[in-house]
Every structure is written in structure tokens, then in C-alpha cells.
Amino acid sequence: NLPIFILAIESSCDDTAAAVLKNDKILSNIVANQSIHNEYGGVVPELASRAHQQNIVPVIDMALRKANINKDQLDAIAFTQGPGLMGSLLVGSSFAKSLALALDIPLIAVNHMHAHILAHFIDEEGFDKPEFPFLALTISGGHTQIIQVNGFFDMKIIGETTDDAVGEAFDKSAKILGLPYPGGPLIDKYAQLGNPKAFPFTKPKVPGLDFSFSGLKTQILYFVQKNVALNPDFIAENRNDICASIQYTIVQILLDKLKLAVAQTGIHQIAIGGGVSANTGIRQAIKDGEKKYNWKSFIPKFEYTTDNAAMIGIAGYQKFLVHNFENAAVVSKARIEF
Numbered sequence: 001n002l003p004i005f006i007l008a009i010e011s012s013c014d015d016t017a018a019a020v021l022k023n024d025k026i027l028s029n030i031v032a033n034q035s036i037h038n039e040y041g042g043v044v045p046e047l048a049s050r051a052h053q054q055n056i057v058p059v060i061d062m063a064l065r066k067a068n069i070n071k072d073q074l075d076a077i078a079f080t081q082g083p084g085l086m087g088s089l090l091v092g093s094s095f096a097k098s099l100a101l102a103l104d105i106p107l108i109a110v111n112h113m114h115a116h117i118l119a120h121f122i123d124e125e126g127f128d129k130p131e132f133p134f135l136a137l138t139i140s141g142g143h144t145q146i147i148q149v150n151g152f153f154d155m156k157i158i159g160e161t162t163d164d165a166v167g168e169a170f171d172k173s174a175k176i177l178g179l180p181y182p183g184g185p186l187i188d189k190y191a192q193l194g195n196p197k198a199f200p201f202t203k204p205k206v207p208g209l210d211f212s213f214s215g216l217k218t219q220i221l222y223f224v225q226k227n228v229a230l231n232p233d234f235i236a237e238n239r240n241d242i243c244a245s246i247q248y249t250i251v252q253i254l255l256d257k258l259k260l261a262v263a264q265t266g267i268h269q270i271a272i273g274g275g276v277s278a279n280t281g282i283r284q285a286i287k288d289g290e291k292k293y294n295w296k297s298f299i300p301k302f303e304y305t306t307d308n309a310a311m312i313g314i315a316g317y318q319k320f321l322v323h324n325f326e327n328a329a330v331v332s333k334a335r336i337e338f
């Protein structure tokens with residue numbers, strides 16, 4: 001059997017990414033971050049699409065060079081169809097279509113949320129692949145979902161957020177503390193130096209497997225405002241403890257729902273994905289679940305958790321194997337059926 005070479009392109013939000021795969025192995029995985037958004041405290045769609053326009057050719061060029069692959073060796077182009085920002089998605093899909101047409105090779109459309117889950121099937125030394133069925137917790141700036149994964153493209157959402165995503169909960173809490181965007185990684189950094197029980201926050205009461213984070217955000221806002229009124233240096237003096245307490249509460253909210261999902265489905269394999277699964281508190285809690293709750297936990301390599309094209313490539317490879325191709329009329333979708 002000849003190896004399959006796939007070029008994958010991801011441009012759904014504010015990262016321009018390209019990867020080259022040889023079957024289920026990653027030959028290169030390039031991401032260009034857009035620092036332009038930091039000064040605005042969030043992603044500015046107009047600026048994101050413009051930056052994708054600037055970055056896409058050099059990023060793809062670098063991915064091919066690092067993989068030591070000539071474009072004529074490619075067997076297919078995979079791209080992110082959605083969900084995401086329309087102006088960002090269009091840059092990746094237009095480029096993918098044109099290149100597939102020029103090279104006369106198949107075009108593969110990938111659902112970004114499927115890809116976060118399928119990242120677990122990348123062949124990587126020291127990382128096991130889950131077996132079907134398993135439970136996936138996808139946690140990012142845009143999503144918070146528990147998914148029952150029965151097959152590569154047979155997935156069912158069994159729980160999700162009713163308001164903010166968990167990444168937003170991190171980023172908005174960070175903003176309240178005066179930290180720059182995206183604040184999630186900074187909360188994580190300071191949390192490692194603080195006491196998680198210093199400031200107890202209450203967990204929201206949400207039925208079933210669904211989540212809610214907007215109440216927690218308001219609770220943190222009032223807590224900070226009240227204390228800063230008493231002591232203007234409250235944040236500076238307690239930064240690590242506040243961050244540790246916020247992170248601890250968020251981790252407990254996620255853990256509670258995962259335990260319930262395991263009880264309801266009888267499935268003990270837990271895989272995490274999405275940008276927030278880079279969080280050290282969450283990674284530790286999921287890992288500890290192996291001993292505490294008899295889980296088998298799957299935690300991807302860091303570079304495959306935040307937005308990347310390697311995950312688009314592995315999803316594309318699975319579609320290639322079943323010849324699930326698109327014609328050039330395929331459209332980007334800001335929202336997409338799971």
C-alpha cells in the first residue's frame with residue numbers, strides 16, 4: 001500500500017495553520033498566531049480574515065518544506081468547513097479549493113469540532129488511541145461539550161453549555177483581574193502558585209449533563225469589586241490565590257458532569273480536546289480520574305489541543321479512507337450540524 005500524503009488547512013478563528021500528514025503520522029504542523037487581537041481583548045473578525053490572507057501562503061509553504069514534501073506528491077487537501085468566523089473560514093476553503101483544483105486531487109471538508117476529538121487518533125509515540133465508544137470533553141473558547149463518540153463520524157452531544165464556553169469563563173475572569181487576552185493560560189500559570197481553596201466560589205446548579213458559566217463570571221466580578229473597594233491592592237496581593245480558586249471551581253464543574261456522564265453511559269474512557277484542555281488543572285484532574293474513578297484517560301499532546309491543522313489532517317485522513325470527498329461547490333459554514 002502506498003502512503004497517503006494529505007495537506008490540511010485550518011483557519012476557523014484567529015490561527016492560520018497548515019499540516020502535512022503521511023497516513024496518520026504528522027510530518028509538519030505549523031501555526032501562525034495572530035497577536036493583533038491581544039490589544040483588543042478578543043478576536044476581531046475583520047482583522048482575523050486579513051491576517052489569514054497574509055499568513056496562509058507562507059504557512060502552507062513552511063508546512064510543505066518542513067515535511068520535505070513537494071506539492072505534486074500530495075494525495076488530497078483537507079480544510080476546515082466550520083464552525084467558525086465566516087471571513088476566516090473563507091480564506092482557508094478558497095485556498096484549499098484552488099489548490100485541489102490545480103493539483104487535480106480530492107478535496108476533503110472537515111468539521112472543526114470533530115477534528116478536536118479525532119486528534120486522539122494521530123499516531124504519536126507514547127500516546128494511546130481510545131476505542132469506540134468513548135466520551136469526549138471538548139473545551140475551547142467557543143465550545144463546552146460532552147460527546148459520546150461511537151465511531152469516527154458517529155458522535156452525539158450529550159451535554160453542552162447553555163451560555164458561556166469554559167474558555168470564555170477563563171478569559172472573562174482574567175479580564176476582571178486585569179489580565180490581557182487570552183487570559184486562560186495566565187490564570188493557569190498563576191493558579192499553579194496559589195491556594196485553590198483560598199476563595200470558595202459556588203458551583204452553578206444545572207440539570208443533567210449541561211453546563212453554565214455565566215453565573216460564575218458574575219460571582220467573580222462581584223467578589224473582586226467588593227474586595228477592591230475595601231483594599232485597592234486586593235488583586236495584586238492575592239492574584240495567585242484568586243486564580244487558583246477560579247481554576248479549581250471550573251475544574252470541579254467539569255469533573256462533576258464527567259462523573260455523571262460516566263454513570264449514565266457506563267463508558268469509562270475519557271478523552272479531552274480543545275484549547276482549554278491545555279490547562280494543567282484539568283489535565284491533572286482527568287489523569288487522577290484513572291485511579292479515583294477507574295477511568296481510562298486520553299490527554300493529547302499539547303500542540304494538538306489548541307487550534308491546529310494536524311487535527312484537521314487526521315480527520316481528513318479518515319474521510320480519505322472512505323472516499324468522502326467534496327466537489328468545488330462546497331461552502332463554508334459558520335454554524336454546522338454536529
Ligand code: KG4
Pocket residue numbers: 013139140141142143166167168170171182183184185188274275276277278279280305306307
Ligand atoms: O481551541 P482553542 O485554541 O480555540 C477555540 O476554538 O476557541 O481554544 C482557545 C481557548 C481560549 O479561551 C484560551 O484562553 C483557552 O483556550 N486556553 C486555556 C489554556 N490554554 C488555552 N484556558 C485555560 N488554561 C490554559 N492553559
Ligand code: ZN
Pocket residue numbers: 112116140274275306307
Ligand atoms: Zn478549536
